Amino acid sequence: MSFSLSGERFPELVVPSGLPKSSSEKIVLLVVRGLLGSGIEIRLSQRLLTTVLSRVGNEAVGRRLKGLVSAGLLVKVSSSSSGTVYGKGKRLASRTRLGDETARLAKFLFGEGGLCSDLLERSAFCHGKLNHSGLIVVGVLRRCPSAVSVPELKAYLKPLLSPMRINTAIKKLKLCGVIAVNSEGVCLVSDWEFFLHKYELESGAIDRVNARNTKFETQRDQYSRRLGRLNLADYKYVVSAPCVACGRPAGKGQEKEHFPPKFYLRRDLGFLESAIDHWSVVSSICRECNDFYGAWVTKNRSLPLPTFLDPFVSLRCKKLDEDKRVLKLVLQRH
Numbered sequence: 412m413s414f415s416l417s418g419e420r421f422p423e424l425v426v427p428s429g430l431p432k433s434s435s436e437k438i439v440l441l442v443v444r445g446l447l448g449s450g451i452e453i454r455l456s457q458r459l460l461t462t463v464l465s466r467v468g469n470e471a472v473g474r475r476l477k478g479l480v481s482a483g484l485l486v487k488v489s490s491s492s493s494g495t496v497y498g499k500g501k502r503l504a505s506r507t508r509l510g511d512e513t514a515r516l517a518k519f520l521f522g523e524g525g526l527c528s529d530l531l532e533r534s535a536f537c538h539g540k541l542n543h544s545g546l547i548v549v550g551v552l553r554r555c556p557s558a559v560s561v562p563e564l565k566a567y568l569k570p571l572l573s574p575m576r577i578n579t580a581i582k583k584l585k586l587c588g589v590i591a592v593n594s595e596g597v598c599l600v601s602d603w604e605f606f607l608h609k610y611e612l613e614s615g616a617i618d619r620v621n622a623r624n625t626k627f628e629t630q631r632d633q634y635s636r637r638l639g640r641l642n643l644a645d646y647k648y649v650v651s652a653p654c655v656a657c658g659r660p661a662g663k664g665q666e667k668e669h670f671p672p673k674f675y676l677r678r679d680l681g682f683l684e685s686a687i688d689h690w691s692v693v694s695s696i697c698r699e700c701n702d703f704y705g706a707w708v709t710k711n712r713s714l715p716l717p718t719f720l721d722p723f724v725s726l727r728c729k730k731l732d733e734d735k736r737v738l739k740l741v742l743q744r745h
């Protein structure tokens with residue numbers, strides 16, 4: 412079954428009955444399921460949660476995720492400083508009706524190219540006061556070539572949003588100039604993105620997001636410093652240096668090199684995972700050299716730890732091939 416809104420066909424919104432009753436919990440689940448796509452698990456960092464899901468604070472989103480885990484809809488796979496990895500809970504397994512219907516709805520709303528996907532990170536909805544209901548209304552309206560009557564819009568979104576929430580969303584969107592209401596119904600104004608941005612500036616939503624990001628960066632830098640890792644500014648500085656192996660100036664996709672290679676750091680030097688990124692063992696390397704040396708080390712793991720502190724060996728030769736030859740000699744040394 413499909414709906415026609417201002418001449419545009421929309422698939423019926425089938426909201427499975429097993430989803431959480433609370434609409435915010437439902438949205439969080441659909442967003443996570445949409446981002447998961449056909450993957451098995453997804454890492455949700457604090458930053459992602461904040462930009463995508465959080466309106467007031469991470470605590471509220473954290474509580475909702477916890478609720479979804481205890482309801483068997485999501486499962487917590489692992490947790491680390493870079494975020495928590497979630498997967499599908501038992502109840503969302505594929506080939507069950509609930510699993511398939513949820514996946515379809517999540518994909519339609521928040522999956523790749525979905526109705527609302529590229530609007531998710533707009534501060535207006537999550538950090539402003541336009542909320543997820545505003546997000547969904549804008550998502551639908553931007554696909555409609557002309558005005559949509561409000562009763563039709565309500566009938567279409569009924570499985571997802573109550574008429575009251577739709578009324579509030581329309582009122583707020585009209586107030587900030589994003590939509591126009593006339594006798595035909597509601598539609599986005601032609602320069603709605605300009606008005607959305609204006610609202611984000613004037614309501615302080617962008618400021619709140621920036622303040623959040625700065626806070627997270629400071630926290631991450633403090634954490635890195637405690638572990639002897641490069642902070643963000645140091646990291647940017649390090650990877651702006653020429654490749655440590657071939658000497659080429661830093662380019663796009665410059666990477667972080669570990670020397671001695673991580674494998675030896677763990678096996679022969681007993682580095683703990685928390686110390687693997689210590690500033691003293693990382694430098695700048697181009698992707699090509701990193702791939703080359705990485706593959707080489709993987710193939711030659713039986714070799715002992717290289718004696719890399721050799722005054723006669725320079726890893727900054729003129730030619731890439733020469734560098735690779737020299738590094739091979741160093742690694743083979745007993």
Ligand SMILES: [Zn+2]
Binds near residue numbers: 654698
């Ligand atoms: Zn290189």
